[in-house]
Amino acid sequence: MRAARIPLAVLIALLAACTTLPDGSERAATASRWAATRDWQRMTLGGPPIELTAFGPPAHAVRRAQPLTVYIEGDGLAWLTPTRPSPDPTPLDPLALRLALAQPEGLAVYLARPCQYTGRRDTAQCPGALWTHARFSEQAVRATSQALDALVQRYGATRLHLVGYSGGAALAVLVAARRTDVASLTSVAGNLDPTHWTRVHGLTPLHDSLDPLERAPALGALPQWHFSGERDAVVPPDTAQRFMAHLPEGSRAQGLRLPGFDHRCCWTEQWPALWRQSQVSPAPLRRAPHAFSANPATSL
Numbered sequence: 001m002r003a004a005r006i007p008l009a010v011l012i013a014l015l016a017a018c019t020t021l022p023d024g025s026e027r028a029a030t031a032s033r034w035a036a037t038r039d040w041q042r043m044t045l046g047g048p049p050i051e052l053t054a055f056g057p058p059a060h061a062v063r064r065a066q067p068l069t070v071y072i073e074g075d076g077l078a079w080l081t082p083t084r085p086s087p088d089p090t091p092l093d094p095l096a097l098r099l100a101l102a103q104p105e106g107l108a109v110y111l112a113r114p115c116q117y118t119g120r121r122d123t124a125q126c127p128g129a130l131w132t133h134a135r136f137s138e139q140a141v142r143a144t145s146q147a148l149d150a151l152v153q154r155y156g157a158t159r160l161h162l163v164g165y166s167g168g169a170a171l172a173v174l175v176a177a178r179r180t181d182v183a184s185l186t187s188v189a190g191n192l193d194p195t196h197w198t199r200v201h202g203l204t205p206l207h208d209s210l211d212p213l214e215r216a217p218a219l220g221a222l223p224q225w226h227f228s229g230e231r232d233a234v235v236p237p238d239t240a241q242r243f244m245a246h247l248p249e250g251s252r253a254q255g256l257r258l259p260g261f262d263h264r265c266c267w268t269e270q271w272p273a274l275w276r277q278s279q280v281s282p283a284p285l286r287r288a289p290h291a292f293s294a295n296p297a298t299s300l
Helices: 008-018 026-034 095-103 138-155 167-176 194-201 212-219 238-244 268-280
Strands: 039-045 050-055 068-072 079-081 106-112 159-163 183-188 226-229 253-258 293-295
Touching: 026 039, 026 050, 026 095, 039 138, 050 138, 068 095, 068 138, 068 167, 079 293, 095 106, 095 159, 095 268, 106 138, 138 167, 138 194, 167 183, 167 212, 194 226, 212 238, 226 238, 226 268, 238 253
Parallel strands: 068 106, 068 159, 159 183, 183 226, 226 253, 253 293
Antiparallel strands: 039 050, 050 106
C-alpha cells in the first residue's frame, strides 16, 4: 500500500528526513499539556482487544443530563513515507483536540482513534492495519461506538453531537448510522468519501474499511454541517459535496467551503464561530447548484 503523493506524503517524508520526529510518548505528553490548560484529564475507554484514549473534564466537575459533543481525531501519523507505515499513529498535532478545547460553551470531549496514544506498536492489540487499510473497519467502528457508550455513561449525557476531523469524519458517519442517541453530525475537512480520496491521491484502496457513502441514506433525518477548506489539498472540498449527493432529498444538511482554509489552517482560530454556526439547524437539502455553497468572508 502507498500513502498519499504530493502534497501530504512528500511533506511528511521531508519532515522525517530533515528533523527528528517526536516519539509517541512525547506526542502524548504534548496532548496532555494542552488538555491540562482546561483541567481536562486523560481517560482510557473500552477494553480488549482495543482501548481508546480520550481527554475531557472530570466527571464530577460537570452538570449531568446535558448534551455531549465528542470530537473524533483524524488519521494521525499513519505513514512516515509514501511506502512506510508509521509504527505509532499518535498525531503530531491533534487538531481535533484543539477544536474541542476551543468550543466556547457546553460539554466537550476529545476521542482519539484506535492505537493513538497507547504506545503499542503493531501488536495483536494494535495491528498496523487499524491505522492503514482498516482504519474504517468494523473493528474500528465498534471500538469507537463502545468508547462513546462509556463517555455517555461517565458524563450522564442525554445525547451526542459528533464532530469528526479529517478521517475522524468518516468514523463519525459510520458510528452515527448505527446509534440512536446522536443528535447532530459535523465534519471538519472530513474524508467522507475514502474511495474518492484514495483515487485522487493514487493510493491503494482501503480494502478492509467500510464506506461512509453507503451509510449516507440512513442519515437523512440527522442535522449535519460539513465544513471544508477551499484550499485543502489533502481532503479536497468536493469530497464533502460527493457525500452530500448521497443524502436523501430534504435532509437537514449543509456544506460550507471556507476561503483561505486548508487542511489545518484556520480551523482552531475560527472554531468558536463555526461551532455556533453548527448549532443552527440546517435548511432542508436542495440539490446542486445550491446544496453546497462557498462561504464568502463572514457570512457564517
